[in-house]
Amino acid sequence: MPLAEMKDIWRTYRMGSTLLHALRGVSFSIEQGQMISIMGPSGSGKSTLLNLLGCLDTPTRGEYILGGRNVAQLDDNELSEIRSTEIGFIFQSYNLITQLNVVENIEIPLYYQGMSERESYERAVELAERVGLSQRLTHVPTELSGGERQRVGVARALASSPLIVLADEPTGNLDTKTGNQILTLLHQLNDEGVTMIVVTHDPRVAAETERTLRLVDGQLQDGTDGT
Amino acid sequence: MIGFQLKRTLKSGLKSLWLHKMRSGLTMLGITFGVCSVIAMLAIGTGASEEAQEQIRKLGSHNIIIQSVKPPESQSAGDSTSRISEYGITYKDAALIRDTVPDVVRTVPTRKVRANVYVQNRRIDTDIVGTVPWYAEVNNATVLRGGFLTQGHLQRKAGVCVLGKDAADVLFPLGDALGSVVLQGELRFKVIGIITSFARGEFGGKKLQGDPNSEVYIPLTTMNLFYGPNTMHQSGGTFTSERVDLHELTVQVQSLDDVRRVEAVIAQILRNSHSKEDYQLIVPLQLLVQARRTQWIFSIVLGSIAAISLLVGGIGIMNITLATVMERTREIGIRRAMGAKRRHIIFQFLTETLLLALIGGGLGIAFGVLAPYLVQRLAGMRTIVRLWSLLLAFGISAAVGIIFGIYPAYRAANMDPIEALRHE
Numbered sequence: 001m002p003l004a005e006m007k008d009i010w011r012t013y014r015m016g017s018t019l020l021h022a023l024r025g026v027s028f029s030i031e032q033g034q035m036i037s038i039m040g041p042s043g044s045g046k047s048t049l050l051n052l053l054g055c056l057d058t059p060t061r062g063e064y065i066l067g068g069r070n071v072a073q074l075d076d077n078e079l080s081e082i083r084s085t086e087i088g089f090i091f092q093s094y095n096l097i098t099q100l101n102v103v104e105n106i107e108i109p110l111y112y113q114g115m116s117e118r119e120s121y122e123r124a125v126e127l128a129e130r131v132g133l134s135q136r137l138t139h140v141p142t143e144l145s146g147g148e149r150q151r152v153g154v155a156r157a158l159a160s161s162p163l164i165v166l167a168d169e170p171t172g173n174l175d176t177k178t179g180n181q182i183l184t185l186l187h188q189l190n191d192e193g194v195t196m197i198v199v200t201h202d203p204r205v206a207a208e209t210e211r212t213l214r215l216v217d218g219q220l221q222d223g224t225d226g227t
Numbered sequence: 228m229i230g231f232q233l234k235r236t237l238k239s240g241l242k243s244l245w246l247h248k249m250r251s252g253l254t255m256l257g258i259t260f261g262v263c264s265v266i267a268m269l270a271i272g273t274g275a276s277e278e279a280q281e282q283i284r285k286l287g288s289h290n291i292i293i294q295s296v297k298p299p300e301s302q303s304a305g306d307s308t309s310r311i312s313e314y315g316i317t318y319k320d321a322a323l324i325r326d327t328v329p330d331v332v333r334t335v336p337t338r339k340v341r342a343n344v345y346v347q348n349r350r351i352d353t354d355i356v357g358t359v360p361w362y363a364e365v366n367n368a369t370v371l372r373g374g375f376l377t378q379g380h381l382q383r384k385a386g387v388c389v390l391g392k393d394a395a396d397v398l399f400p401l402g403d404a405l406g407s408v409v410l411q412g413e414l415r416f417k418v419i420g421i422i423t424s425f426a427r428g429e430f431g432g433k434k435l436q437g438d439p440n441s442e443v444y445i446p447l448t449t450m451n452l453f454y455g456p457n458t459m460h461q462s463g464g465t466f467t468s469e470r471v472d473l474h475e476l477t478v479q480v481q482s483l484d485d486v487r488r489v490e491a492v493i494a495q496i497l498r499n500s501h502s503k504e505d506y507q508l509i510v511p512l513q514l515l516v517q518a519r520r521t522q523w524i525f526s527i528v529l530g531s532i533a534a535i536s537l538l539v540g541g542i543g544i545m546n547i548t549l550a551t552v553m554e555r556t557r558e559i560g561i562r563r564a565m566g567a568k569r570r571h572i573i574f575q576f577l578t579e580t581l582l583l584a585l586i587g588g589g590l591g592i593a594f595g596v597l598a599p600y601l602v603q604r605l606a607g608m609r610t611i612v613r614l615w616s617l618l619l620a621f622g623i624s625a626a627v628g629i630i631f632g633i634y635p636a637y638r639a640a641n642m643d644p645i646e647a648l649r650h651e
Contacts, residue, residue, distance in 0.1 A: 051645050054564070056563075056564060056644050056645050056648075057645060076568075076569060077568055077569070080563070080566055080567065080568040080569075081566065081568070083563075083564060083565065083566040084565065084566020084567075085566070087566075089564050089565070091648075095557070095560075095561045095564075095648065096561075097558050097561055097562075098558075099242070099243060099246050108561070108562065108565045109565045109566050111232075111235070112562075112565060112566040112567045112568070112571060113566065114232070117232070117234075117235060156565070160566070
């Protein structure tokens with residue numbers, strides 16, 4: 001059984017009187033431990049797909065099976081719960097909370113899981129060390145370089161030991177060298193068993209993944225649905 | 228999993244308030260002033276009320292005071308040929324009340340003569356009060372020096388007097404009053420004591436005549452002997468003669484529970500024997516009840532005005548929190564993406580407004596206790612801070628924090644996480 005599977009997913013927005021189909025019948029699946037990429041021009045539905053994968057949104061139609069459970073029609077509370085335990089997000093613009101330090105940022109998902117203060121602190125420190133930030137534990141984001149910030153983002157995504165890590169242009173705001181370091185880190189994590197979906201513009205990033213889904217006008221191009 | 232951790236929520240709330248010290252401080256001020264003024268207003272109101280009540284109590288809540296009142300001229304006009312106006316409480320009334328009304332402990336009759344009293348070249352225009360030895364006790368007067376009139380003085384119709392404190396100060400500035408003699412016309416009175424009493428004033432719309440501290444007290448029997456039954460008054464160039472047996476009769480009642488009933492009996496007796504309204508009944512106990520009610524309303528009005536400033540403070544909190552929510556839209560998006568439920572976001576913002584309101588309220592209580600103290604010290608007004616007013620103010624500030632925090636928190640929690648994440 002695949003770790004995550006989308007079956008004929010539609011996402012339709014109503015813009016006044018017209019209907020806008022952002023996704024039109026997307027189907028694919030990803031196995032435990034895989035690292036795949038999603039590419040596509042702007043407006044192709046990448047963001048919509050990512051939001052659905054990350055349980056920030058629910059599809060208009062279709063099934064999304066995550067860890068053996070259909071999450072397509074859950075309510076806000078249940079979706080929050082799944083985000084806190086099953087999903088890890090890495091964002092292009094890092095999305096760290098500016099008033100919190102490195103450890104506190106990494107602790108956020110653990111906090112919403114209800115993990116005890118001591119336990120979550122220990123886990124956050126462990127993760128910070130794992131991404132190479134052991135010297136930066138009490139720094140706030142503004143005191144960190146772009147690469148370091150993204151490392152915090154990666155550590156935070158891993159904090160709750162999620163089923164899937166979703167990376168949205170993880171190197172988009174970084175120079176090539178730093179970007180490569182982050183990619184290396186992601187690959188390293190994937191080698192350790194973390195399942196990963198990377199959304200990217202960069203063909204070189206996509207080339208290094210096992211499989212690339214190409215999204216055009218809300219549909220996956222033939223031969224890339226991976227089924 | 229639900230994990231609402233109070234301590235951590237409070238800690239991060241405090242931290243985020245501390246991050247914007249200036250903003251938090253200013254927002255708090257609104258609540259601080261509101262709470263402070265609620266407490267101060269109530270304290271001033273309570274103080275004023277206590278003062279009025281104490282004054283009335285000093286009049287004696289066991290007492291019923293009957294005063295003679297000169298009826299309007301029109302009524303005595305038909306009688307104008309005689310030039311003697313006769314009105315007021317009579318000896319017969321006094322005897323009737325003393326002897327027939329049950330539960331009356333004793334009665335204090337007084338008669339007053341307006342006169343110039345002098346010593347050498349110092350003089351005062353005052354009331355000479357003819358009364359009985361137990362006057363001082365019933366009227367809560369304190370003997371400062373010497374003693375008050377005695378039964379012996381009354382029987383002997385002695386030529387002695389007791390001075391009110393102010394009268395003594397004017398007539399004997401050197402303080403050598405005791406044993407000296409004061410003159411009134413050709414009459415001589417030996418000073419045997421000095422008393423003081425609280426100042427009378429206006430109670431429940433009825434003016435109590437006389438200032439006990441500037442009066443001169445002599446035995447009632449002496450007065451009747453020296454001045455006769457009629458007294459002369461000069462008004463507008465013509466002399467009028469008045470015949471008033473007693474100007475005032477204070478009736479002391481056995482117990483507080485009997486006051487109302489005795490008052491009714493006395494009123495009935497006087498109605499039967501008087502054809503005109505030439506007397507008035509003053510019941511301090513009744514005034515006390517009235518005064519309490521009036522002051523209560525007064526306190527409520529003051530408190531409400533102050534409460535409006537609390538409301539304004541609350542709106543301030545809501546305003547700032549709404550701005551904070553907008554400013555922290557991105558943070559809300561991040562937290563939602565990381566698994567925060569709506570109620571986590573609500574708790575987060577509600578905690579901050581509640582902290583603002585409670586810290587502001589706490590400061591307000593501190594100032595609210597201090598302010599009445601200063602008012603008392605500097606303005607000489609009596610203030611009383613009651614515990615319930617502190618609890619009330621604290622409760623209100625907590626309520627303000629919650630009520631005015633709910634809307635912004637609700638707004639924050641109901642943001643679309645996707646939109647919020649995209650927010651710049």
